[in-house]
Amino acid sequence: MTSIDLNADLGEGFGRWQLTDDERLLSVVTSANVACGFHAGDAATMRRVCEQAAERGVRIGAQVSYRDLAGFGRRAMDVPPAELAAEVAYQIGALEVFARAAGTRVSYVKPHGALYNRVVQDEEQAGAVVDGVRLADATLPVLGLPGSRLLELAAKAGLPAVTEAFADRAYTEQGTLVPRGQDGAVVTDPEAVVARSVGLARSGLVTSHSGAHVEVRARSLCLHGDTPGAVELARRVRARLEESGVRVEAFV
Numbered sequence: 001m002t003s004i005d006l007n008a009d010l011g012e013g014f015g016r017w018q019l020t021d022d023e024r025l026l027s028v029v030t031s032a033n034v035a036c037g038f039h040a041g042d043a044a045t046m047r048r049v050c051e052q053a054a055e056r057g058v059r060i061g062a063q064v065s066y067r068d069l070a071g072f073g074r075r076a077m078d079v080p081p082a083e084l085a086a087e088v089a090y091q092i093g094a095l096e097v098f099a100r101a102a103g104t105r106v107s108y109v110k111p112h113g114a115l116y117n118r119v120v121q122d123e124e125q126a127g128a129v130v131d132g133v134r135l136a137d138a139t140l141p142v143l144g145l146p147g148s149r150l151l152e153l154a155a156k157a158g159l160p161a162v163t164e165a166f167a168d169r170a171y172t173e174q175g176t177l178v179p180r181g182q183d184g185a186v187v188t189d190p191e192a193v194v195a196r197s198v199g200l201a202r203s204g205l206v207t208s209h210s211g212a213h214v215e216v217r218a219r220s221l222c223l224h225g226d227t228p229g230a231v232e233l234a235r236r237v238r239a240r241l242e243e244s245g246v247r248v249e250a251f252v
Contacts, residue, residue, distance in 0.1 A: 002246045002247065003246065003247040004218070004220065004248060005220035005249065005250050006220075006238060007222050008031075008223050009033045009112070009224055011040070011041045012035045012039075012226060023052055024231045025234060028238055030058060031250050032053045034062065035112070036062050038066065038068065038073065039065035039066070039072050039073025039074075040073070043098075046095055050101070059108070059250045060095070064087075065111065065112040065113055066079060066115050074114050079128075081131070085129070088129050088131075092109060092133065092137065106137070106140065108251075109143065110142070121148075127153050129142075130142070133154070141162050142160070142161055142162065143220060144161070144163070145175075146163040146216060147175060151163065164219070165218035165220070165222070167196050167222070168188075168193050168233075169187065170186070171207075172209060173208045173214060174214075197241060200218060201241055201246045202244060
């Protein structure tokens, strides 16, 4: 039976401000990408999400980012490699404290936003992320875009490289994500998101922004937690996947 992991970005709040419905999303997903305080998240939020994830048997991933709370980690930044590596390790370490306190651990690492897109092609920044992961824990899997420099360098460094696809983001013909600033970058039609999810899981294909069929072989499928109606959409995606004969399970 075909299987796929279902992940979502969680813990994306700060203080009294909450963006994601963490508790309800944790009843649907199998992996949680938890904000580690650089683009969103704070100590109390990280602790709460780790406890809730542990209760439900959901894997915890460190969603590392550029230090950009004001821009939600979506602004391009130039960070020296040594500094970026240290900041990646710092974020993983912070989340690991709360994961262990909840009786579990950080199971993988996924970059967020501008950093995620940067390490698709930027070898220096990708190498810095890999160095940061190794500094924190040289056994941690790294989640990223198929064909990215990040996954290539992670594999060379001996880290498990896990491919990821996006059900609610538009793709270019090259298999990269359409920048958020462009029209149609985010797929908002729920039925289209559900259909794309099944297609990605079963055939590894997605229709690009220009209408071409693009191969995207992925072990994990991401749904954004900040999408309007994210919980109901996630439920529909999981239900349709299982109805289509796809087993939804964590990749680690």
